[in-house]
């Protein structure tokens with residue numbers, strides 16, 4: 268469930284399956300299933316024509332199969348086919364002959380006409396090797412200017428199915444409303460540009476047996492991955508049963524960031540929440556008087572889960588307190604300035620690598636870039652690989668934030684998060700996520716489950732707020748903790764009653 272496969276893994280499965288089938292079977296199945304989806308998308312509306320774009324390779328072959336199937340179903344179809352330089356594959360040649368023999372109308376250039384009821388994008392799939400240029404590029408730009416549903420076959424043309432990056436320094440890709448992806452789901456449809464370019468993703472296995480695909484090391488982040496960690500509360504419990512969280516941060520001028528993290532910890536069930544301020548912090552927070560304020564330099568963190576970084580700054584005190592936190596045996600969440608300080612200090616890096624207790628690192632792409640000594644562009648170019656590299660380097664759980672957040676485990680497993688929306692793109696939402704991660708660990712959750720669940724619930728909370736009209740425009744970080752509380756309580760209530768300590 269939710270497995271994601273690299274292009275190399277899909278290619279292997281495709282070859283193994285094709286060897287056992289009559290030539291062209293997989294392409295015909297792809298054409299049939301995509302045509303059915305196209306007909307569903309057309310709905311009841313009679314008959315503006317469907318435009319099918321067929322590229323030079325086998326993705327184009329799929330598109331030609333779709334065109335033939337749609338024509339056979341009585342749909343008015345126009346096909347633009349970009350012929351390949353050499354000979355097409357035998358199955359593509361066969362699909363071309365079939366489409367030519369159908370009622371589908373072929374034209375050489377993108378017709379100026381329309382309106383189209385639907386565009387089917389079969390220009391390029393997983394075989395795209397370089398940036399799209401020339402005629403195909405002009406077609407993609409024209410399709411992106413249309414206001415109709417677009418069904419991409421396998422992958423939106425121009426998108427890298429492994430990474431979610433548009434191929435090329437100045438590349439273009441089709442912005443689809445729907446993508447039917449073949450054989451197995453692909454990571455690039457769910458992270459970085461993937462969510463914007465792929466739209467709704469449907470997986471068509473093409474009848475390929477599960478055992479033809481390798482065991483996946485990457486999955487969509489779904490509740491079944493962290494289900495066992497949800498526990499109902501016993502009546503016979505007290506605040507000490509649910510752990511202490513200490514948020515370390517709040518240098519001068521940045522006192523709000525740790526308060527947001529602390530509020531998230533409080534609203535997600537931590538028993539006691541402290542804000543340990545780097546500079547002299549407030550005595551208390553009028554809006555959240557449950558929070559206890561301490562001076563970080565003198566605070567004893569023993570027994571607390573530490574969330575270090577929100578608004579922490581780079582003072583000598585910040586470095587000293589961070590070194591102490593890294594050396595201790597408390598579970599630790601490292602965010603924001605804590606990550607920047609670690610990136611700049613080989614000494615702090617070795618303290619992090621040497622930890623025995625769990626650490627969750629929550630970098631955004633620029634913080635990840637600093638940790639690896641590269642640019643944010645390099646990180647975004649392969650988010651999965653970047654998150655895994657940081658996890659391996661520091662033997663830690665890594666949450667690489669952004670659209671399609673990656674959660675990478677030190678053992679190489681990874682997940683891509685499907686919840687959340689651009690309402691989260693505002694200051695402070697990352698502080699809330701860090702506080703939530705810390706709170707779940709303080710309540711006894713293993714770091715893996717805490718990272719997966721925190722990211723999922725944080726996004727789900729934002730999605731619920733948007734559904735209520737509180738975003739995406741103008742959604743504030745301060746609104747998230749209450750929405751997260753609702754998500755968390757619902758998750759616990761909906762699951763089989765399991766009281767006591769979380770299990771994994």
Ligand SMILES: NC(=O)C1=CN([C@@H]2O[C@H](COP(=O)(O)OP(=O)(O)OC[C@H]3O[C@@H](n4cnc5c(N)ncnc54)[C@H](O)[C@@H]3O)[C@@H](O)[C@H]2O)[C@@H](O)CC1
Nearest residue numbers: 293297323324325326391392393394395396397398399421
């Ligand atoms: N062979 C089969 O039986 C099956 C093929 N399938 C489809 O086949 C696709 C993969 O097919 P291919 O390997 O032929 O690859 P694609 O069709 O994705 O693209 C490769 C073709 O595009 C050309 N090309 C690559 N980059 C280009 C660029 N920037 N500008 C212009 N031309 C460029 C190549 O020379 C080649 O002709 C999958 O994505 C899937 O849609 C699936 O239906 C599964 C079954």
Ligand SMILES: Nc1ncnc2c1ncn2[C@@H]1O[C@H](COP(=O)(O)OP(=O)(O)O)[C@@H](O)[C@H]1O
Nearest residue numbers: 631668669687688689691692694695696697698
């Ligand atoms: N476009 C988006 N879609 C989904 N999630 C997003 C988007 N933009 C930001 N987020 C999420 O919002 C949070 C932002 O965190 P961060 O960049 O650290 O901000 P800050 O430091 O201001 O709190 C992360 O959880 C990130 O994954």
Ligand SMILES: [K+]
Nearest residue numbers: 388391422424
């Ligand atoms: K495509």
